[in-house]
Structure formats: structure tokens, C-alpha cells
Amino acid sequence: MKILIIDGDREVQAMLQSILHLSGYKVITTSTLEEAVDLCNCNVRGDKVGDKIDLVLMDLALSVGEVKGSDALADYKKIKSHKKFKNTPVIMMTGITDMDEIDEAFHQESIDYITKPIRKVDLIGRVRSVLSMKSEMDSRQAREKKLLEVTRKLEEAVQNLEQLSSYDALTGIANRRYFDKYLKLMWNRCSEDELELSLLMIDLDFFKDFNDTYGHQSGDSCLQEVASAFQSFFKVTGSLVCRYGGEEFAVILPDTAGDKALTLAEEARHQIEQLMIPHRMSSISDHVTVSIGLATTVPSEDVEIDSAMKLIDYADKALYMAKGQGRNQVMSYEEMKCYQRIPKSS
Structure with a gap:
């Protein structure tokens, strides 16, 4: 271990260096705090000296004149304020005879000190004690740092697993699992704030025939392109685009009225047409092309659509009506009910 001695008396420096060297410690000596700081900023064989200091022995009488307890506290704070010595233990050396004053000053900050003239047995005992505590603290800090790092990696792994389990591997957008969780969240939010909540259920038209004709790799590329188009198009605050399953997508539109959702759905349908993917x-x-079913509700007020599951069911029914009416179109649940009321011609 390496010890830094800061003492203006060369003879004291030599005496302390000799005792500590014979006890197996490496010693660096300086006359002033400024010299010590300069030394620690210098490189010795490519290494920072300051990075190796394990203990500082510092004389109180570094300035001319009588040294009081308050001066000791100032000197101690000065050296500890420097980043090089922030975590390095310091033993103050003092020849002050007024022990009540110096003891009071030291105990306020739990400062360790040794009085002059310094006896070898006292010096070695104090140094070993302080370095033993430092070693224990270093080990504890290393364990805590390692534990924090393990905890951070564990949290990161959990987040990664959560993300992997919440997003579709093929398209990169949210999957059915995340859709269910997010729809419940938005249902509760819109219920509390008395906001409208719209849901789009979207199906690629004749996608099985597409796969059979162009192959599954082309089918995967088609799904990726459609998903990317939807993700880029739907920018409503709080909206979520997800792959609901197979060739079916879903879009949650919180705080979105039915007429606005209908307009967005029609524009999205047109966007897919404009991709010009051959079929x-x-x-x-x-x-x-795609067919889209739409359902809108105010969760806190709607008697008919009184749950998230019913919202899905009604949007799904509108989707099947859109497909039944010829596909490549948008159908809202309200519009579907109007169709159902029209009597069949005889």
C-alpha cells in the first residue's frame, strides 16, 4: 500500500518514511498540500500517482503561525475536497498541546489524528488500523458496486424480456399480449376522463391466396411493409398499432371520436393501396388491400359497449361486415347496424 506524507519538516518526513518503509509500505513525501496535488496530477511510469494513494499523513502546521482546532478542520476539509483524496483516509499529525480544543474540532468531523512527537509503535498501530478499515470499506464498496451492476443487468434483462414478449418478432410492432394490456389501460383512462375510445380491426384481403401464390417469405415481407405503413401513419397521441394475429392488425385510438376514426381508417386503407404490393x-x-372494422365508445357512458371485450367484438363484427360487403373498405359498427335494419327485398 502507498502512503503520502505531507509535512514541511524534512527531518520528520525522513523519519516517517524510514519507519513506514521498514514496515513494508511505499511512501511518497511532499512539503505542502499544493505539492501533493501537483504530484497526484503527474504521471509516474504512465500511471497516475493519485490513483494509488491509500493513506495520507498530513501535518497540521503547514502554515506559519499558531494552529488552532478550527485551522485543523479547514486543512482537513481542504484536502478532502480535492477529488484525488475524496475517498482516501487522512491522519492528521499535530503538536498542539491544547487537546480539548483539537479533540473537539476533530470529533465534529470524526477526523483521525496522532500527536507529536510520534512514536513508532503508535504510528504503525494507527496506520494499520486505518488501512484495515479502508480495506474493509473498499471491499464493501466493491461488493455494493458489483451488486448494483448485477441488479442493473437483471433489470435490463427483465426489460428486454418484457419488450420481447410485448412486440411481434416479424413486424416489430406490438403483439396481441401488449394489445390486451394497453387496451385495458386506455379503457380505464378514457372511462375516468369521459373520453371517446375507438378501435380498428384490420384484415388483409385474400392473404391466404397471397401466401399460396407468392410464398411465405413474400407473405412475411408483405406483413412487414403493411405494419410499417400503419406505424408511420397513425400518429394520434396515445395510439397503438399492433399485430393482432396472422394477417390481422388492430389500432387503438384513445380520445378519438367515431367520425375522426372513420376518416383515419379510410386514409389508412388508401395508404395500403398506394403501397402497390402485387396480388x-x-x-x-x-x-x-385491407378491410377495416371500427367501433367507438365512451367507456363511462356507453350501455351497449360496456367492456373492452365488447369493443373488440363489435369492431370485429364491423370488419366481417366490411369483408361481406366486398372487402377493401371501412365499416363502422354504427353503419353496420344501419345495414342490418334495412329489410331484405323480396
């Missing part, structure tokens, strides 16, 4: 087996277009 020669579609009976309605030469390119990939």
Missing part, C-alpha cells in the same frame, strides 16, 4: 389472386384488385 394477382385478389378478386377485387391487382394489389394488396
